[in-house]
Amino acid sequence: xxxxxxxAAVALAATASVALLASACTGSAxxxxxxxxxxxxxxxxxxxxxxxxEVKAIEDNVAxxxxxHPNIEVKVVGNINDDKLNQALRAGGSNGPDVAASFTTSNxxxxxxxxxxxxxxxFLEKDKVDLDRTFSKVLQGYTxxxxxxxxxxxxxxxxxxxxxxxxxxxxxxxxxxxxxxEFREVAKKLTKEKGDSYERLGFMxxxxxxxxxxxxxxxxxxxxxxxxxGKSNLAKDPAFAEMLTYxxxxxxxxxxxxxxxxxxxxxxxxxxxxHPFHTGQVAMQLDxxxxxxxxxxxxxxxxxxxxxLPVADDEVAEYxxxxxxxxxxxxxxxxxxxxxxxxLVKYMTMDTEAxxxxxxxxxxxxxxxxxxxxxxxxxxxxxxxxxxxxxxxESSTSDGAVNGSTYQDTFQDFAQKYEKGQVPDLKKGLxxxxxxxxxxxxxxx
Amino acid sequence: MSTDTLPTxxxxxxxxxxxxxxxxxxxxxxxxxxxxxxxxxWLVGFGVFFAYPLVSTLYFxxxxxxxxxxxxxxxxxxxxxxxxxxxxxxxxxxxxLWLAVVMVACRVVFGLGVGLLITKIKTGTGVFRTLFYLPxxxxxxxxxxxxxxxxxxxxxxxxxxxxxxxxxAPSWFNDAAWAKPALTVLAVWGVGDLMVIFMAALLDxxxxxxxxxxxxxxxxxxxxRYVTLPNISPIVLFAVVTGVIGAMQYYxxxxxxxxxxxxxxGGSGETFEPGYPDDSTLTLPQLxxxxxxxxxxxxxxxxxxxxxxxxxxxxxxxxxxRRGGLIGSGD
Numbered sequence: 001x002x003x004x005x006x007x008a009a010v011a012l013a014a015t016a017s018v019a020l021l022a023s024a025c026t027g028s029a030x031x032x033x034x035x036x037x038x039x040x041x042x043x044x045x046x047x048x049x050x051x052x053x054e055v056k057a058i059e060d061n062v063a064x065x066x067x068x069h070p071n072i073e074v075k076v077v078g079n080i081n082d083d084k085l086n087q088a089l090r091a092g093g094s095n096g097p098d099v100a101a102s103f104t105t106s107n108x109x110x111x112x113x114x115x116x117x118x119x120x121x122x123f124l125e126k127d128k129v130d131l132d133r134t135f136s137k138v139l140q141g142y143t144x145x146x147x148x149x150x151x152x153x154x155x156x157x158x159x160x161x162x163x164x165x166x167x168x169x170x171x172x173x174x175x176x177x178x179x180x181x182e183f184r185e186v187a188k189k190l191t192k193e194k195g196d197s198y199e200r201l202g203f204m205x206x207x208x209x210x211x212x213x214x215x216x217x218x219x220x221x222x223x224x225x226x227x228x229x230g231k232s233n234l235a236k237d238p239a240f241a242e243m244l245t246y247x248x249x250x251x252x253x254x255x256x257x258x259x260x261x262x263x264x265x266x267x268x269x270x271x272x273x274x275h276p277f278h279t280g281q282v283a284m285q286l287d288x289x290x291x292x293x294x295x296x297x298x299x300x301x302x303x304x305x306x307x308x309l310p311v312a313d314d315e316v317a318e319y320x321x322x323x324x325x326x327x328x329x330x331x332x333x334x335x336x337x338x339x340x341x342x343x344l345v346k347y348m349t350m351d352t353e354a355x356x357x358x359x360x361x362x363x364x365x366x367x368x369x370x371x372x373x374x375x376x377x378x379x380x381x382x383x384x385x386x387x388x389x390x391x392x393x394e395s396s397t398s399d400g401a402v403n404g405s406t407y408q409d410t411f412q413d414f415a416q417k418y419e420k421g422q423v424p425d426l427k428k429g430l431x432x433x434x435x436x437x438x439x440x441x442x443x444x445x
Numbered sequence: 446m447s448t449d450t451l452p453t454x455x456x457x458x459x460x461x462x463x464x465x466x467x468x469x470x471x472x473x474x475x476x477x478x479x480x481x482x483x484x485x486x487w488l489v490g491f492g493v494f495f496a497y498p499l500v501s502t503l504y505f506x507x508x509x510x511x512x513x514x515x516x517x518x519x520x521x522x523x524x525x526x527x528x529x530x531x532x533x534x535x536x537x538x539x540x541x542l543w544l545a546v547v548m549v550a551c552r553v554v555f556g557l558g559v560g561l562l563i564t565k566i567k568t569g570t571g572v573f574r575t576l577f578y579l580p581x582x583x584x585x586x587x588x589x590x591x592x593x594x595x596x597x598x599x600x601x602x603x604x605x606x607x608x609x610x611x612x613x614a615p616s617w618f619n620d621a622a623w624a625k626p627a628l629t630v631l632a633v634w635g636v637g638d639l640m641v642i643f644m645a646a647l648l649d650x651x652x653x654x655x656x657x658x659x660x661x662x663x664x665x666x667x668x669x670r671y672v673t674l675p676n677i678s679p680i681v682l683f684a685v686v687t688g689v690i691g692a693m694q695y696y697x698x699x700x701x702x703x704x705x706x707x708x709x710x711g712g713s714g715e716t717f718e719p720g721y722p723d724d725s726t727l728t729l730p731q732l733x734x735x736x737x738x739x740x741x742x743x744x745x746x747x748x749x750x751x752x753x754x755x756x757x758x759x760x761x762x763x764x765x766x767r768r769g770g771l772i773g774s775g776d
Contacts, residue, residue, distance in 0.1 A: 083717075083739055090512035090741065114511050114741065197599075208707055258616075265619060266599035267708065333513075406740060409718045417723070439530045443522075444742065 033338035041340050042073040046097035050079040051271050057361030065347045072340050089116045092334035098341040101329040105142040110404030112145035117330035120149050123342045145400045152349040155364035156326035157288045158389040165303035167283040176307035178319050183310040190283040203284040205250040207416050210270045211287050214415045215398045219323035221312045225399045232434035257420050273298040289386035293363035306382040321394035365390045403444035407437045506747035523744040536724040537732045548629045549688035556639030564647045581637030589701040592631045618706035621725035646680040686764050693757045699726035729753045
């Protein structure tokens with residue numbers, strides 16, 4: 001009989017210990033890599049690519065790595081977004097990634113500041129890597145945060161303007177627009193109305209029109225997101241108000257927000273063949289260099305031209321610049337196979353042949369200085385435009401912040417309200433948004 | 446206090462009576478232990494899945510914690526951040542309350558209406574029951590995807606139809622004013638679960654009461670108001686309470702609708718900010734998720750979670766208090 005109470009006590013004790021264990025799991029990340037990189041092992045690699053051709057390119061690249069490192073087997077998991085990645089990096093566990101890649105360079109601040117990705121300094125020192133001789137300054141900049149290097153660039157992206165050459169010819173336009181004023185005229189000329197909608201739209205300016213997000217527009221105005229004290233610059237730097245005002249004039253000039261947004265709902269998937277640029281629904285598209293491969297695959301029925309995005313009217317001297325971004329790659333701090341993981345990271349980011357092959361396969365801009373010069377790089381004329389944008393000294397990227405892309409999301413929220421005409425006072429709106437960004441950063445610190 | 450002082454305080458008595466008291470007490474202890482033993486499965490469950498998470502949620506609401514670094518004390522900062530510095534908090538609160546009132550009311554009225562109709566019709570009840578129950582079986586994500594497709598302002602068949610007959614078609618999931626009504630339409634479409642419960646309750650109403658009411662000359666409305674409703678009021682209360690709790694946890698449908706309607710389905714690594722358009726579909730559970738697992742600000746997420754908990758408790762308590770009136774009228 002007295003067995004039962006004892007059993008209850010055991011159960012209670014077990015519960016208590018579970019609770020204690022749970023509360024003890026505060027994820028203290030060990031940063032010591034002690035595994036033997038030459039031992040037989042399997043590592044897991046998470047990435048965000050999802051289109052079939054991209055997934056194949058990454059698998060080919062990994063296969064080449066496995067051939068060079070027969071002792072390391074790589075388990076590849078694709079289509080991972082930053083939320084999923086962050087959760088896995090915090091949860092740890094054997095099913096999590098050892099090596100992780102992310103597309104969102106503005107999240108590097110969060111990755112580095114919180115320690116969600118391991119510090120790569122010991123590995124770089126171990127292999128005596130000279131970063132200045134390997135990567136350009138911009139790429140080095142967006143893969144670290146406040147001196148902490150937790151990631152390396154894995155290919156980079158440059159954003160430019162795609163245009164439908166046939167539509168240009170038909171409208172009598174001879175060359176792509178260089179300033180935003182010219183752009184407005186061209187976009188209007190290319191637009192063909194049909195009923196209360198469009199047969200073809202010159203340009204979809206809405207912030208939800210795929211890559212036409214505020215940060216990509218911003219690269220074409222000289223701007224800085226944060227001042228020297230780390231406070232938001234949105235209200236103080238006139239570039240933000242200029243960009244917002246210009247974009248709104250595009251929206252209003254092309255038919256108004258409601259009409260444009262309704263047309264937007266007829267668009268196909270950004271990562272598929274029914275993208276509105278492929279189908280001819282829009283004649284110009286702000287997009288990254290990877291679109292070239294999508295255009296090839298979709299077999300579009302017109303000639304495609306590529307040019308840098310226009311610049312602000314008073315910045316003509318800087319025409320040729322653009323938004324830069326890229327994939328970043330790092331090592332999970334919880335990984336017990338960090339040395340093996342480093343071998344993969346090193347191979348993917350710095351082996352010239354690997355970088356060139358991968359860039360060719362995926363249609364991205366190579367990330368190392370060596371690979372950019374490689375004769376094996378398959379580039380056509382159009383791709384060269386993006387290489388030039390990538391090399392342009394005035395090209396820029398979004399700043400890192402301790403709370404990752406939260407400040408971008410806040411700015412985007414405001415921009416969307418503004419384009420809809422919901423903001424009566426732009427100056428006050430920008431001041432409020434800047435204050436909000438400062439409060440969010442204070443909360444994250 | 447040392448134990449050897451205790452006996453002196455006890456009243457002296459015959460040894461036999463002390464022995465008896467002793468066995469009595471040990472009996473009582475044993476029976477108490479037995480009670481605890483029988484309760485232990487529940488106690489363990491309560492402790493592990495309710496008490497411990499609740500206490501730690503409260504604890505973390507005062508801490509800065511990102512899941513990686515050790516938590517640090519922050520006092521009331523998370524609370525003031527959520528209530529005064531987080532612009533998305535109040536829209537999320539309003540949306541959640543809106544859904545708890547309007548969506549639940551629509552579901553209950555519609556579920557009851559369909560239940561009434563189906564118990565009344567003579568032929569083909571099986572077909573109608575199946576037809577109305579089937580949508581409930583559709584997985585929420587698939588059902589939402591289908592509705593976003595049907596209600597697409599540019600290409601959807603619903604708007605094409607409305608425009609063809611000259612009715613100005615709303616933008617549904619793409620318009621802040623219509624997004625929640627569109628979600629309500631979706632919820633009403635999947636009302637099969639309530640319909641079944643109401644049907645069972647309606648078939649249980651004693652026939653004699655209807656006959657008596659008819660003899661007294663009661664109209665159809667009077668029969669419903671004074672016979673049907675009092676008889677099924679506990680079931681209505683059940684539907685409302687579970688509906689409100691469901692509305693407080695509403696997450697999947699609005700997030701899928703927002704993602705698909707905004708065209709930001711993923712593929713790129715950008716994190717998705719829920720609530721499209723204009724925070725109109727942002728609910729408190731989404732905010733908890735976004736703060737906790739998007740921004741990894743567990744402190745602020747815990748604050749919102751506690752607010753949500755308090756809100757559910759308050760709503761349920763309010764409804765249970767009204768129970769007396771609802772059920773009483775049937776007695």
